[in-house]
Amino acid sequence: MVEAMETIIQGKSLETWLATCPVLKDIISLRPTFWINPDKKSFIPGGTEVGVSRADVEDAADRLERFRPLLAEAFEETAPVQGEIESPLQQIPVMQKELSSRYHCSAGTLYVKLDSHLPISGSIKARGGIYEILKFAETTAINYGLLKLKDNYKKLLSPECRELFGKYSIVVGSTGNLGLSIGIISIALGFSVTVHMSADAKQWKKDKLRSLGVNVVEHDADYSVAVAQGRAEAEADSHCHFVDDEASKDLFLGYAVAGERLKRQFAERAIVVDATHPLFVYLPCGVGGGPGGITYGLKLAFGDNVHCFFGEPTQAPAMLVGLATGLHDTVSATDFGVVNKTIADGLAVSRPSGFVSRIMQHLLAGVFTVNDKEMYRLLTLFWRCEKICLEPSALVGFSGYSRVKAVLESVPGAEQQHASHLVWATGGSMVPELVWQDYNRQGKKYLVHPG
Secondary structure: OOHHHHHEEEEEEHHHHHHHOOOHHHHOOOOOOOOOOOOOOOOOOOOOOOEEEEHHHHHHHHHHHHHHHHHHOOOOHHHOOHHHHHOOOOEOHHHHHHHHHHOOOOOEEEEEEEHHHHHOEEHHHHHHHHHHHHHHHHHHHHOOOOOOOOOHHHHHHHHHHHHOOOEEEEEEEEEEHHHHHHHHHHHHHHHHHEEEOOOOOOOOHHHHHHOOOEEEEEEOOOOOHHHHHHHHHHOOOOEEEEOOOOOOHHHHHHHHHHHHHHHHHHHHOOOOOOOOOOEEEEEEEOOOOOHHHHHHHHHHHHHEEEEEEEEEEEOOOOHHHHHHHHHHOOOOOOOOOOOOOOHHHHHOOOOOOOOHHHHHHOOOOOOEOOOHHHHHHHHHHHHHHHHHOOHHHHHHHHHHHHHHHHHHHHOOOOOOOOOEEEEEEEEEOOOOHHHHHHHHHHHHHHHOOOO
């Protein structure tokens, strides 16, 4: 570790930071930690947010409805649900019993939201990523007089529209799953696509994209560099649309639509969410767009009766550092000596989205961190209990529930046995069998030898 007195971060010595922001001691030591947000406030739509509103989310939901005929036509797996991109909600009593036994936590009812099994791209990025490209396609076609809002959107699959889209390129920087969603939908519509991949991106994701005709540019650097390179490329081409994972309002809104949809799923199951039946949600977090958008959507749906927590790798605590220091995107975990190296490729981010971090400042209940060994253990436990394959980053939320005592203490008056707990599983169904088996072998090893 660098000597404390020699390290100056944003005008303060490391010694001063450690004295004024105690959670940094755990962060720097790579100890899993649980941080309660002292700035959380009562939710007032249009009050604490930065540049987003309920009307924006409703507009995004309406747009996705217009695209359902196109999606049902272009992606056969969505045909049975008429082109809706949505994931199952599942109660998981066996996993809950296992967690209660291992971690001495027992509270409420535990559910999982299987965004790992979203159609088209098999991760949470099938929400925001696909939505942004659909909106760009709609806007472009309308501007050229090829589409009206009342049209059947299957029209966008016509040769005439594909010829138009072929004149445009899509560029994105990604650690993996966002690139997959952007690449799959963009190619399907006829756009050319370039995905700048960070060093953390898994080989199978790069191979999948290349097999579809996507131009994959690999960087021997972290996520921020991949995004910066993508942004620079797009700025040089007026016919290029850059998907900015660090600052995109469209990505955020695509994720936020999930709030009302989850509320509908809860209503169908007669699951009550109110002051005496609170909902606790655990969301894996990288740069923050996906979990941030969903948190905002959940707040619109359930107000102060939902409490959202972000989970991050101990070696990539981007949002935790940004929120705990109050510096948002002007600081990186690497500034405090944390090396961005984790098995959770989708979460391998050192600097949070400033756009999202500022919105979360008053909405988020807290942030917890998880090490790689724990992700592996949880992956194997979940498979044994529920026979569902997830990728390591998607297991992070279970570590939040395992610390349920601290979760409940963070919300005064929360009724322990009347609460619903929801782990948002963000990816996994597209992971190749051999890759997943390797993950599972690691999980078995760490279950036997915790180390």
